[in-house]
Amino acid sequence: MTADRTGNGPTTADEREWRDWRPVDRATLVFVVRHDQTLLIRKKRGLGAGKINGPGGKLEPGESPAACAVREVEEELCVTPTGLVQAGELQFQFRDGYSIHVDVFRADGCLGEARETDEAVPLWTAIDRIPYDEMWEDDSVWLPLLLVGEYFRGRFVFDGDRMLDSAIVEGRPPPGRPVASRSGSPIWPLR
Numbered sequence: 001m002t003a004d005r006t007g008n009g010p011t012t013a014d015e016r017e018w019r020d021w022r023p024v025d026r027a028t029l030v031f032v033v034r035h036d037q038t039l040l041i042r043k044k045r046g047l048g049a050g051k052i053n054g055p056g057g058k059l060e061p062g063e064s065p066a067a068c069a070v071r072e073v074e075e076e077l078c079v080t081p082t083g084l085v086q087a088g089e090l091q092f093q094f095r096d097g098y099s100i101h102v103d104v105f106r107a108d109g110c111l112g113e114a115r116e117t118d119e120a121v122p123l124w125t126a127i128d129r130i131p132y133d134e135m136w137e138d139d140s141v142w143l144p145l146l147l148v149g150e151y152f153r154g155r156f157v158f159d160g161d162r163m164l165d166s167a168i169v170e171g172r173p174p175p176g177r178p179v180a181s182r183s184g185s186p187i188w189p190l191r
Contacts, residue, residue: 008097013155013167021091023101028069029056029090030081031146032107036127038147039110041076041120047100052134055120056102065103073110076120083108088142088152095159106146137163 010017031054032039043049046057057072059065066084073081087106093099114122125131127147132140138156145152145168157165 008095009093009099010155010157011095011164013157013165015155015167018091018155021093021099023091023099024097025100026059026065027057027100027102028059028065028072028105029054029102030069030073030084030105030107031087031143032073032079032081032110033127033147034109037124038127038130039077039114040123040125040130042123044119044121046119048136051136052123052131053136053139054104066105069103069105073107076117077110077114077122078117079110079112079114081105081107081110086151087146087149088154090138090142090154090156092138092156092158095157095164104142104146104152106149137161138166141166141168 010021039055040052041055042052055073055076056069057076059068060071063071065086069084070081073079084105084107086103088104090102090104091099092102114124116122130143132143135143137158138154142152142154152168154166154168156163156167
């Protein structure tokens with residue numbers, strides 16, 4: 001693996017640099033898509049504070065990505081996502097050495113009414129008005145794929161908030177991995 005100037009991880013999104021990559025953390029993101037809207041948040045704290053994104057967060061020890069996805073939406077917005085399917089996987093390497101693997105989920109609805117918490121402000125947003133300029137730079141690369149039901153995998157290199165390199169792969173998920181169809185219903189079962 002090629003290391004950056006501090007010896008911390010890949011410096012490009014080239015697959016050859018990621019063969020032995022191991023994340024510091026594992027996390028989830030969830031995008032509830034209902035009709036022509038998606039439920040976004042403005043983060044109040046943590047990685048990406050002040051940015052708009054989907055709800056999500058780090059896995060707890062022994063927790064599955066799906067369980068984490070549900071827990072994080074409940075904690076951040078006081079709603080429970082329904083019809084949850086995995087839509088993709090993202091790998092991030094930051095130049096400061098931090099790295100994170102993110103399992104991205106799509107949900108077709110939620111139980112309850114989203115409300116503001118200490119962690120996030122809910123934002124029901126029209127799909128054609130997603131504020132990519134207020135989000136992480138990589139979101140504009142893969143979020144459109146989630147919205148049309150395409151499974152994706154991506155690798156991204158960041159220096160702070162600035163994306164230095166990216167690679168995205170569309171296509172079928174690995175065996176046993178779920179994906180949302182264009183209608184939002186699962187093609188493969190969630191495990």
